[in-house]
Amino acid sequence: MQPSRRAFLMGRRPVQTPWAAFVQRLALVCHGKVRDLGEGGADGTCAILTPASEADVVQARKLCAEYRVTLELEGAEGPFAPSARPRLRVDPVLLTELTRLDGDVAQWRAQPGVTLAELARAGLRQFAGLPGDMTLAQWVAAPAPWPAGHCAASGLMAADVLLADGVEETLGAFGETDVQPLRSAIVQRLVPALFQLGSGGDAFATNDGYHWLGRYRLDALKPVAPGTVNLAQLLLGHGGTLAWLQGAVLIDVPPGDDRQAEGGAGPTLAAPGLATVRLDGRVKTQFDPDGCFPEIRWPEV
Structure with missing residues (x-):
């Protein structure tokens, strides 16, 4: 036929x-x-x-x-x-492995679907009182409340990420404390560009003296002592727009100065201006130039 x-x-x-x-x-x-x-x-x-x-x-x-x-x-x-x-x-709800790691300092590795209730039960006190059904991935993606330079209060020590171009990388301590060298050439090029952005005038304008006004926490590259530079903390507040979180290493952060741990006190939060919107846009372009992930809707200024 x-x-x-x-x-x-x-x-x-x-x-x-x-x-x-x-x-x-x-x-x-x-x-x-x-x-x-x-x-x-x-x-x-x-x-x-x-x-x-x-x-x-x-x-x-x-x-x-x-x-x-x-x-x-x-x-x-x-x-x-x-x-x-x-x-x-x-939805990472099935990715729920939580493991305590060996070592002198108590650390846990959690997959993105682990809930904050599970993390709190494991002994990570920074998650006590937070929404128990929120996943780790959602928590990392949520707007980060810590004052400028205090991202270490999150207890986020390392992050395994899938980047927009398919590269899988581990982000963590950087510099003298770096124990996990960057594996990919792409990230080796990305990091200097982020340091340059974090040292520019837009980054200076994004710090009002207490708050970090941007959504993307470039202030993790200039931590307040005794904090140290940690690339994983760049993801705090990213909304799922910079990378996919495959897992994270966390340490317990005991209750301390509420102003530093929660960002609930201090000067009134200023509205982000043009410099902050421009800085966030440049960070997004560095991580995701082709728009694999969604884009934050920045305010019109």
Whole structure:
């Protein structure tokens, strides 16, 4: 039978949209659950991935880059800028491994889906009183309340990240205290650029003398003593817009000066100005020039 006659008798197969192809391939390469929320709905074209392992997220990022789909952290706190791209929301709720590490200092490694209630029960006192059902990934992504130069109060010591271009890297102590050298050439180029931004006039204007006014914590590169430079703390407050958090190493931070630990006192928080908005935009461009992750909606100034 000729192909044209076969098509007439059996009907033509409908043309598959790029979004349908993306969702189909995502379901094939991932072991976790993929839920398609459809195309053109009130929430835009969107799907949710609940990965069974970090390998699922690595595969998802590859497909997102191929199909120009934005990869989002489920439940991340914005506000986010509107995007014309389809979106894949990734929920790490199944990635819940929590391990106490060997060593002289008590440290825990947690996957992104570990809840703050679990971290508090493990003995990490900085999480006591915080929303128990919030995941570690959501906490790292949430606006960071610590005063300028006091990101060490978070207890975040290292972060395993998946960057926008697919590079997997471990960020942590940097300089004399660095015990984990940067593996990738991309991050070796990124870090000097961030130090340069952190030493410029926009960074100076983003510190009002107490608060860090920007969303991205470049002040982690200029900590107040006895804190030391820690690249992981750059992710505090990032909203899931700079990288995907694969896991983190945490230490216990005992209750102390509430002003430093919570940022609840001190001068009134000033509205971010043009310098702060410009600085945050440049940090975003350094990490994610092609827009793999969503973008914070910065105020108009």
